[in-house]
Amino acid sequence: MTNTTQVEPSSGVTSRPNFLRHIPWRSIAIVVPFLAVFIALSIGSPAFLSPLNIGNVLDRQSGMLIVAAASTLVLIAGGLDLSVGATYMFTAVICGTMIVKVGGVGGVALGIIAGVLAGLIVGIINGVISTYLKINPLIATLAMSFIILGATKLVSQFGKTGVGQIRVDVEEFTWLAKTKPLGVSLPIWIAFVVVVILGIVLWRTTFGRYVYATGGNAEAARLAGIRVNLVRISTFALAGLAAGLAGVIDLARTPSVPENDSIATTLTFTVLAGIVVGGTSILGGEGAVWRTVLGILFIAMLYNGFTLLRIDPLFQGIALGVIILLAVGFDAWSKLRSR
Amino acid sequence: MTNTTQVEPSSGVTSRPNFLRHIPWRSIAIVVPFLAVFIALSIGSPAFLSPLNIGNVLDRQSGMLIVAAASTLVLIAGGLDLSVGATYMFTAVICGTMIVKVGGVGGVALGIIAGVLAGLIVGIINGVISTYLKINPLIATLAMSFIILGATKLVSQFGKTGVGQIRVDVEEFTWLAKTKPLGVSLPIWIAFVVVVILGIVLWRTTFGRYVYATGGNAEAARLAGIRVNLVRISTFALAGLAAGLAGVIDLARTPSVPENDSIATTLTFTVLAGIVVGGTSILGGEGAVWRTVLGILFIAMLYNGFTLLRIDPLFQGIALGVIILLAVGFDAWSKLRSR
Amino acid sequence: STPAPSDSAAPADAPLEVAYISFAVANTYDEPMLAAAQKVADDNNVNLTVFDGNLDPATQASLIQDAVASGQYDGIITQPIYGPSILDVVNQAIGAGITVVNIDQILGSDFTTGKSQVDGLSANVVFVPSELGTKFGEQTVAACASKNLDPCNVAYLHDVKASAIGVALWDGFTAATKGSPVKVVAEGETFYNPAAAQTAVSDILTAHPEVNLIATSDQGLQGAILAIDAAGTPVSNFLLVGYGGSEWGQGKVADGTVFADVLQAPATEGKLGMEAMVDALRNGKNHGDVDPFKDFPNNGVMTKETAGQFTGEWAG
């Protein structure tokens, strides 16, 4: 039976070699600028490829990667979380306060748990506000970030003693950032595991499918029987959890929290920039974790390169902007081409 | 004739008085929280309603209002401009440098023209990048803001002499901020005129219709023969122009440019928050200039109130966030109700 | 080139590579510091490469790591945005044999001392926020006394209230004004931005017409004067006390607008820091803790009488 509506066998255009036609130009977009810069830096600066330098870059980006990977899910599900930066600082302060107030290994354990949990709770609140209360996620999470930053300052009043900030120079805690199993720092390992898990969740699980469907067409997803609100809330919760984890990890590295709202804003923006440079749509329904990873590392690599190549700071901003435009422009161009 | 598609007469619900049913709940949303806070402050702080205080608040917000009104058009047309803050600083530096280098009344005139023009050019570039080069406006204007901030630093190197900073303590220039025709400062007048013009353009002209159409359904607009790209570019150009004007006005008030990137970021964010609190959709196609004006003034009024009521800065963020959530939540609620 | 070990001095004629990790490149306070350091570097055949921390401690940490990883530098000058954030990487740098000199801001977690908090640091040339706050408080008390005000209603504008420096300064200020007629009736924040300060002061004056004195940084004072002007009140109705010691501040103290201004000396710090760096690299000599204010008159406080002895080291 099945008289199926045909698809092309006849098409005349075979001039492009076959293997080229099968490259997914769409997906490859960010890879090309990434590799281009990577190769340019490897040639331009002998220090670039050194294990020390690569390790440094990855270690520093570990928190960012964790947050960005989870935020990618939020965006794909059609949300937007501008509060990740604030949550990151908040959880660090919570964690630090616990460690300072309770003390000892117990305090460290409690601090880590409290920090991560605080992130999760903030994420759930974000999700509930922007789904059930129907407040636009942009404004909901912006307002939440004011609230969280305020709460951060209040908690830290409580956690610090005398002049200055919360300091957690506890060996049992800073250990988290200093251990290097197999020569690679623990934060990198954690980031690796988180990124891989989130990537696979998105790629291969039913939940991942629901995330894409929710962001791609929420009404269709709902009528297909997907609990759209629950999916969205879960992505916000994941982002909060990730921010909590990142806050704790970076606290272990620092190991104290600078209280400066602009740090939160910068983190949020860098995360967003990395995701979008990676090629995930802010309109939802499209994107991937590995793209985000490349996007974040692309930007980090540029900054690293600027330092290694001794680019005058006055020109760095300009260079960064131009390179991002080129990279994203290449992406746009390759999408057109793939038509 | 025209027997229009009937509106349910039969439905049992007539308990709500008729005049209430005719209030456009949709539009009134931001008005209610605005009035509520306004009245609360008038009662809570005797200083609030003084002409001096109201004048202060309006005068300080004049630049913000100009930028926000134009940015509203960008958003309605389906774009997003994250570079307005950077452009604002850039134009101030251009203007200041001109005044310093050329000097005299001629320098002042040239400075003002150059500043506003620089804004316009940046706006056009933003527009072209995000339409013809098909780069997502979010990332395009983010990248542009890196570039513009870099350029700002370069220009200011050139404008300042010896230790320090561009300072334009020129009577002929600061006059701009200090004159008070009819007891109201010139910046307020300028903002008033700009806001009214942009409001009418959006509301009553064919260009305004095209802005709504472009943001509401770009494909439909294109099929209807509207030059969608041109409309988008025009809105970006307007936003650039507005940022230029605001940069010049605020320079006249200060009258020196603090070189601090976070000022640019804060401006961009406040503008965006005001617009969204006002009820304009970030997805485009909907919104109004008067709503943005209320949104911006709502936030300004809150900050003013915090100081008047001596709210500890530590709690201000929390209060701000909560009130915004309440206001926007009310908006969402009233939209549901108006169904 | 491999980094020169700090104990073996480099020959006097060989060019040296030094990285300068700035607080923020485009910043009126930081620029003269950099310019002064640059001048000393030029005079001593030192190649100075500047990196922009851009107000972000994490960025600074990255920059230091990158500088160490690049293996190109003999020395690093740090101007911490937030000391604790870069302690670790500074230790890495010292461990890698790089000579490190810290200037301007505290490198460490104790904001009440100018003593070095890092082992192996070649020199530490900082101002101490709590001391600045103490002097600031003392001048405020003196200003109130000059008009016999009791109580003396003060509006205090933090730069960033929750910042480490902000807290240290405030603590110094409150300790110094304790038991005096000084009564803080309003607080605000400037974010180092005259426009923001103007907003804050306008609001404060509306709400608290009883304010006699405004205490804040030089940038804050600029905004305060704009706000007072805009309100149509003579500036002379208010006592103004500042810190920063900028060119602007010096002028305003000299003409009596501002009662007193506590000095900060970015250019001196930059110069002393770079000199210490050169000395360490060329002669293997560590300068240790250096007090940048030791050569200034009147303990680094500008008043109307002493203003003539100062020149502002930055714009304000």
Place this chain on the structure above:
Amino acid sequence: MPNTASSDAPQLLVELRGVGKTFGGTSVLDDINLVFQPGAVHALVGENGAGKSTLSKIISGVYSADSGTLVVNGEEVDFGSPREALDRGIATIAQDLALVPALTVAENVFLGREPRTGGFLDRRTLRRQFVDLAEGTGFELNPDAKVGSLRTADQQKVEILRALARGASFIIMDEPTAALSGHDMELLHGVVRRLAASGHTVLLISHYLSEVLELSDNITILRDGHHIRTGPAAAETEATLIEGMLGRTLGSVFPENSPAAADAADVLVVTDLMAPGVNGVSLTVRAGEIVGLAGLVGAGRSEIAHAIYGAVRRAGGTVEVDGVDSSSSIPAALHNGIFLIPESRKEQGLVLSRPIRQNVTLSNLLQVATGGWVRPTREKLAARDMLERVTVAGDDRRNVSALSGGNQQKVLFARALQRSRSVLIADEPTRGVDVGSRRAIYDLIVDQAAAGIGVLVISSDVEEILGLAHRILVIRNGRIVAEFAGEDMTEENVLTAAFADPITKETS
């Protein structure tokens, strides 16, 4: 008579010479040569995906041809945008409604050519022109209503009026009647005839072959992007058209459909259902029975379907599936065995940016997953099986958006087939679907019923309801106003029941 369709509009002779078009390496149109005679109605028929819309979009400047040329009045043209085509007098009623939701009906109709004075919108003239235009067609629309709040049918009318408002000489109508009720369809037919009579050229694309035969002067048949033939409508019959389109004959459009066993159990029992737009509906569907819901557009049929499915909050009443009470939530409905194929595939049905395969399995992912883990092979096989049954071929890893409208509809149907249910609700299942595929979908519906599933079919096409259903319920104002079965199932009975509304009495 539309004022803008004045007979002095210049006549346009549009020709296609050797036009070809490919998408991503797939040839969609191949060497098309066509001449559109001025003042005639030229119909274009073909299966879903045959390339009809693509061809029309080449004429209207949305796409440009990869090969060949477009010739207007003897002059080669290459439209870079729809604007240029409009300027040459070519207007389009697009298949996919392209309207601006936030603007009013009148503003949408005159979008891009508003009456203005010095840049300012002249609202009074706009309104007057709108009233004139609407009066000429007979369409009833509130000029000040926001388009976003209109029903699909009314939006379709706005789209039609917009094309008429351009004063174009060449009007492309891509399935203009797909979403219209019978009455409005008649009105449109009148418009088409008058347009042609006054010298305009109309290019009509439609899957209603009776409509095509009735209205057009010439008919072109496309198959797989190839031009099969063009000839006078008088020389064609439905059968010859179908043969040309499909390359094979098709007996009847409707399959044999034996009624359900008299003693079959009730699979769906709805009692006193109350919901927004639903005012107390009670109905039952037996196993193997196909029940049709007829009514005018806006009668509340979709609302009833949504209320049964739990897609809107119920205000009262019960829904029982196989004797089990089904609560008001979609997952519960799915669990209990109800499935809904929504009426708007674009807004409510498909996730256009995702692959075909994933759209098929979306509602039943658990069947191809273990412990939340999607099993690619199982998914591939399941999807392939479903797609074969609904006759959609090609790589199912492509995005749904790459499919033609009719094939998208079939993908939606494939989703319903993956798991057998007790109740299937199909809301306008064949909107925009070609005859061949329509038959395939009817076969599927009948197969489902034969397998013992209760089917509820909603359609605005009375013929379709009559051909398919065992029993018909007529809906008006959210209520069941009549029920017909057997001999009583006639077009006249159904229409009379649907229209007999004292408030919105029609004058037809």
